[in-house]
Amino acid sequence: MKSKKSAIVIVCLMALAFILWLLYLGPIAQNPEYHKFADIRCMGGLCRAGDVLTNIPFIIVGAWGLLYLYSAKSESAFENKFEKKYFVIFYIGLFLTGFGSSYYHVDPSSSTLFWDRLPLTLSFMSFLCITISERISPSFAEKIFIPTLLLGLFSVVYWHFTEQAGVGDLRFYYFVQFFTIFIIPIILILFKSRYKFGHYVWYIMAAYFGAKVTEIYDHEIYNAIKVLSGHNLKHLIAALSPVFILIMLKKRQVEKPSTEIMI
Numbered sequence: 001m002k003s004k005k006s007a008i009v010i011v012c013l014m015a016l017a018f019i020l021w022l023l024y025l026g027p028i029a030q031n032p033e034y035h036k037f038a039d040i041r042c043m044g045g046l047c048r049a050g051d052v053l054t055n056i057p058f059i060i061v062g063a064w065g066l067l068y069l070y071s072a073k074s075e076s077a078f079e080n081k082f083e084k085k086y087f088v089i090f091y092i093g094l095f096l097t098g099f100g101s102s103y104y105h106v107d108p109s110s111s112t113l114f115w116d117r118l119p120l121t122l123s124f125m126s127f128l129c130i131t132i133s134e135r136i137s138p139s140f141a142e143k144i145f146i147p148t149l150l151l152g153l154f155s156v157v158y159w160h161f162t163e164q165a166g167v168g169d170l171r172f173y174y175f176v177q178f179f180t181i182f183i184i185p186i187i188l189i190l191f192k193s194r195y196k197f198g199h200y201v202w203y204i205m206a207a208y209f210g211a212k213v214t215e216i217y218d219h220e221i222y223n224a225i226k227v228l229s230g231h232n233l234k235h236l237i238a239a240l241s242p243v244f245i246l247i248m249l250k251k252r253q254v255e256k257p258s259t260e261i262m263i
Contacts, residue, residue, distance in 0.1 A: 057239035062095025093122030121152030
């Protein structure tokens with residue numbers, strides 16, 4: 001019990017330290033080279049078709065997840081009914097990301113990138129709350145759910161308006177993305193899930209990190225295999241994460257009564 005209360009304090013302190021470090025660094029501008037993707041091939045009049053069309057899996061899996069969550073079968077997957085809301089927002093974020101990312105890749109620019117990043121933060125923040133709820137404290141996750149969603153949305157809106165003003169600042173968005181990536185594996189290592197099949201989260205993280213690697217080596221992969229670029233593969237691999245979540249939800253049952261901590 002005490003260890004889990006201590007974990008909440010540590011997570012909050014680490015988040016504060018991360019924010020203070022980013023504030024110390026000063027504004028971080030969007031690198032214009034980011035928009036120069038390897039695959040610029042056209043297909044049927046659609047330029048950059050590879051990066052546009054590989055977003056379709058996000059739309060399909062997002063819709064698939066929402067259909068499952070709104071079915072009667074999903075009820076047995078949750079010990080705490082509020083937890084279902086995290087997954088609903090997670091899949092809504094993915095569904096919208098499919099459209100936002102497609103729109104961005106038709107005409108890559110900082111203005112269109114806004115519509116790619118905005119819904120993606122919903123999925124990042126929801127997944128953080130899922131992890132905290134299942135492994136540390138359902139009540140704490142419930143309390144921070146709305147504030148974390150608002151923080152995610154604010155981080156992109158703030159970057160967008162600073163970008164429009166010519167002083168683009170990605171610090172808050174970097175916090176939302178990279179602090180989430182940093183803290184979730186630590187929680188996974190230190191705390192066991194209340195549910196069976198909790199190890200599936202490692203598959204989800206592996207898919208995410210695989211997607212980041214292919215994103216970094218976008219041009220190198222395209223030059224090597226010609227068929228797909230690294231960014232094409234990023235979309236396809238990243239779409240595996242929500243599939244693993246669906247498999248996990250369909251297989252799991254409550255392993256034991258929760259050891260809830262009231263904060």
